[in-house]
Amino acid sequence: MNSVPVAPVVVIVGFVAAITIGRWFLVDETLSDRLINRALAWDLVGLLVFICVGRLGRAHLALDLFTIFGALAVANVFGFARLLDGTDARTAARRQRTYDGIAAAAGCVVLVGMLAGREDWGPTVWSLTAVPTAWSGLLMTRACVRELRTAETPVKERLTYGALLFVAVYAVVSTVVSLVRTANGTRPDEPGLIWAIGTYATLVLLTALIAIPLWNALLARAELDRAGHCCRRLRPLWQALTDAVPEVVLAPPSSGSASLLYRMTVEIRDALVQLRPYAPDVEAHTDIREYARCIAWAVQAKAAGGPPVRASGRATAFALRDRADELRHLLDLAAEWPRARALAHASLEAPAR
Template sequence: MSGAAPMWLMVPVFVLQVAVTVGRWLLVNETPADGLINRALSFSAVCVFAALWDTDLGSDGYPSRVFLVCGVLALASVYGLAELFDGADPAAARRRQWAYDAFAVSGAVLLLLGDGLASPANWWRTLLWVAVFQVPMAAAGVRTMRACLREMPRARSLRERIAYSALLVTAAYWCAAALFATATSILRGVTYPTQWTVTSCLVYLFVTLLTAVPLVRAAGAHSGLDRTGRELRTLHPLWRDLTTAVPEVVLRPPAGRTTEPDSRLYRMVVETRDALQHLRMYMPLDNSGEPSIAAYARQIAQAVDAKAAGATPSAGRAARENRYAGQDLNAELLHLLELARAWPGALSQPARASRR
């Protein structure tokens, strides 16, 4: 498993990683965590390309230099992600990442001074190699394992528990590999990588497949091919108009977490419900009994216009009985989907259309 990886394994891994990376930049790039995952995948893809370009990474040629610099930047991104996952302040993520990137690049440049990777091993090169490669990898593994162990009991579904377990195994491998490489470097002197191994390819393949899971779900939601995607597309116009009218109800994505379609749908339901509650203060009085869903949609449209025109809100209107209060999330979602289907008809009313 530690021998040189054959081309028939390296090429598919590279193609898959590039496809996943491009797809994630396009569809899964909403949170700081998403951005760090995408950065790490991008730098890793360049590393794989360098190994494909010249399989002899020990020759100190241009590919080996690219491999080294992009490798330390990928590790810096992985450590930044692990820190965020472990509860670090997301507001300072970018500032921290600049510092990690600067340290990584500085270490790589120092290693490339003189004869570069062809230089004989000495104590300071060994320590520098351990500092820029093995320490960040081990630290990222420890922080990721700690976060996984903390989050696994809170997992709400089997899918989440499987994802945390897979990430835990990956982080444990990072720690073990970093400790082994550190011990080897200290006892025997630093040995720079001279080839892309089978183990490295398989680990990268596993990580790529793990990061592809949110992409597959996001692609399904974006295309509307799955149920969640269809519900998101149906609800989106109503959610967009109501949260534009009442922007203070908008929730921010959880810091350090990727935003999956199910979470996005839940947020849209909560935000739409809160916007409707706020707009009740602007709804016209209706004593005709329980309105149809189309009439209710028209009342909401009128409330949006009234708020935009600067009408005075009425607490008495907001206090009227809400026939949709107290429903569970699924029932509330079904109601909002029905309302969303009637929403275009409410927007096409002549009196409203003339004001838009």
């Protein structure tokens, strides 16, 4: 790798490090997420050690250390490839412990070889890791082709699977080429400029694909995605109704703007049902402005401690077909809410003036 300029390598490593750190904090919910994160972390540490030690002129030591961390990364990549290919997720954790154990054993062999002064053990173990690497590439290739052949796969997912397919095919081809070069006497850490650039370019593409869930998580945290935008529009209405009817408040969602949006719509719907007895003429209004005023009056009446004037009933006088229709209705109600609440306050204070 010494033939590759230092500056681009530093930029690439920094990019991978930023994505890795971000995913550890924001994208760590499923086993697939954790396997990707662990593979990225081991690969990043191995790459940093390899570059730093290699620049000190210790090429054999750099390769041995990279092999130790690389074996652990390959174990997690293989586990992810098995999941992507459709293996039973219920036994994935147990299988992963086996893969990790084999990788740790391979690392111990390299370490013993380092202590014993055997410089050939590291390259031998590195060559052996090519088997699960190529196998992982084949599994991911098969999974990507299967998804791309499915007519129901959305366009965005097709693009993602297409890019992942390229990475998987490159992994298989580069592994085979590397093994052939090693068998002909070329050191594994000297792949040549073309293959070195291809490896780094593929690493950038793979990291960019892995960064997509991180980008989505950041948008969700900032409420800049579609669900988050709806949450922001609903929040004033949701806050007023849940303050008036606190018993409808559910446990906070685990994470994600989509979960929060679902929770907010359920709580608003339940609060509207609870407030209906305080607005006896609510079903007489099919205009959203008048309906919002009725709900605002009901909130005022309940806050003032007044008794309900009729039995409870359904949440709205509007005919709603599905959840999407309900969300549009609640967004329309939220848009009218500030004006309706201001009118209710003004009517309440008018006699005092």
